[in-house]
Amino acid sequence: MPLWVEAPSAVALALMSVLEGYRSAGDTLADPAPYVAVIASFAALGRHRYPRAAAGVALASAALGALLPLLVTLYHFSSRGRLREVWVFLGIVLTAGLPWLAVALTRGQPLSGGRLSNWTNASFGNSVLIGLALALGMWLGSRRRLLEALTDQVEQLRVERELRAEQARLAERSRIAREMHDVLAHRLSLLMLHAGVLQLRGEGMPPATVERIALLRSTAGQALDDLREVLGAMRSEDRPAGTAGAAGAHGAAVAAPALQDLAELLGEARAAGQLIESTVSGDAGSTSTSHRLAVHRLVREALTNARKHAYAAPVAVRVHYGPPATTVEVVNGPAGEAFPTSGGPEELGGARTPGGYGLIGLAERVAALGGHLHAGATGGGWRLAARLPVASLDLSTAAASREAAS
Template identity: 40%
Template sequence: MTSAAVPDHPWLLPNALVAAEPARRSRRTPRDWLVDGAFFLVALGFLAVAHDDARQAAPTFALNAGPAWLLDTDTLVGLLCVAALWLRRRWPVGLALAMLPIAVFSVTAAGAMLVVLFTVVVHRPLPVASGVLGAHLAVVPLSLTVRPDPGMSQPAATVFVATILGAMVAWGMFVRARRQLVVSLRDRAERAEAEQQLRVEQARQVERTRIAREMHDVLAHRISLLSLHAGALEFRPDAAPEEIARAAGVIRSSAHAALEDLRAVIGVLRADTDAPGSATPEPPQPTLTDVPALVRESRSAGMRIEFTDRVTTPEAVPAAIGRTGYRIAQEGLTNARKHAAGAAVDVRLSGGPDEGLTVRIRNRWPVGGPTTPDIPGAGTGLVGVAERVALAGGRLEYGRDGAGDFRLAAWLPWPA
């Protein structure tokens, strides 16, 4: 699973990433320029109004003009504080602490100070923001002593300033909480997308494994046929030339088909479904209607098979059930050919909708016990069949019955 990427904006960062953000950001986005410009204009407008009111000695904004030199100095300091707002994203705490002594005597810089304190609340953890705000609140009584407000008493002015700061803090905390919620939702969305991609990839791998397993069963069947014909040629060197030619033809076609199946297996295991143009259509998988062809192929290889088909509507069998029934019949014939060479095999299909599909393969138990096959198998054929039957919701039985024959029987559900 891939980790969530760092968001593009510092206001979308959790507490642990806020402090390190200035080092990562090298340029402002258009939105950053718009917000910074708006704050700059607001602070500059507040400075102009405060300067004009102070010059007219009007208490409209609770400002005290003071001597002329103080007004000129206040205006110059206010302009510097407003210009420093362009650095607030990189050093918000540093600017807030640098403006702390200015807050004692300057009135025109009040707008810029509020913007910087708002930035600290939004971009820095609560303990840091609380310390900076506490320091600014502590200098409020001293500032009102140096520049008293002629319109209200000092306690009332202190409460007024504290109320403004409290409103600014509440706004900043709301913005910070909202942006942390946004980054949390974005992180969840990215994680959900990564998990969905992982589930898709796992489904692809499961499907590849399933296809490879089916091809393995087909390949084992073909190689067993090839071995059977080769054994017939070995024990009948005096057979008629026509029979030898026919057996050699079957061996050649079986070997060619086995190579094609092996190539298909390798292709499935190496396939990269994400590469453009790599997806190739899969050949149609055999179903229950292909069982007669499978029986004819085994008979042509010399097996003695009695085949009974009592399925009411074989063309109506669900595709998954039909494939499973075919694989059961294929595995039963392959095992009979390997372990009971020359024994008669009885293959029976029966069932219908609501009744279920029954597949039975029975062969005589060889004298002296099962023979060791010339071609070693993987030993997982019946395990794979049992897994298929279990996934289909059916039942599987195999082993020697009361008559001593080996019996492989499966029942698969067939809904109407």
């Protein structure tokens, strides 16, 4: 407690202890009991830094008949879980009555008055007060330790959630790197293939042009090797059929990475029993492969979440391929039936990110393309919307890819 709270409490304790010590001394101030009680009351302020010194003064006060400072000391030690010291203090208090009992018996004084009243007439009331102080201290100590444990647990869960979110972001970055590896490897393989064709038909070309074509082919091959060296470690061990590779000296073209068509994805979801209303506009071929991969991932994740959490709810899918931007919006109605036990999210294509961190991976992918992602509840359902800006470079790259493929 702050000092401005403990200081008035110590003053109030001192006043009550002086009165208790005064009565214990036989209604006289010529006895040290009232003064020791005052010292013990103010010594309780230092019980946190000097607990044993404060306890010693409180024991002296209790031996002289003022028990209140000792109650504060017992409460403090029991709230800190130091029960061994508590039992030692109680033993000292009980033993402290023996000298006063011996003096009273020697002088023939009554056992019901003076300092012996704490151990005779008032023993039951003092025992109740001591028991209440111990019970209150142990309860508050247990409550404080419980709150500390819960706080540590909440902090641990927060750190674990941050680590899982970071793991999801890193996993999405690795997935993007693998996809870009496939895309770039395919483009470089096409470049090497066309350069090789030009070399075979370069009989009528000037020597300088033939030399430049050979340099172009060798540079593309070196770039492809460098790409594999940098990003190849991120790829899975089981490469799917048609993974991009070097055309090399054999001159064989390598197919582009497999990208499931959006209409095929929607068809699989409808076949799984989802009610889907889709609107797809714009020219998908006018956007880059990275944009189409992002659109596919966004729609797949949204359909998987809708199937998992609101299986019977209708889903509206709206996709528009830019320019100036590619937009994706998936809205499902209020939650319906639970996810069927016979199926799983994998039926919609691809594996789910464990722990419900798929949206974090989507946000990472959309941010990498300079876009924005919004996901949240709306009208009892759920809405996922993304906007991916289409740059002029993406348009020229997509156009060049279509020309090369043709």
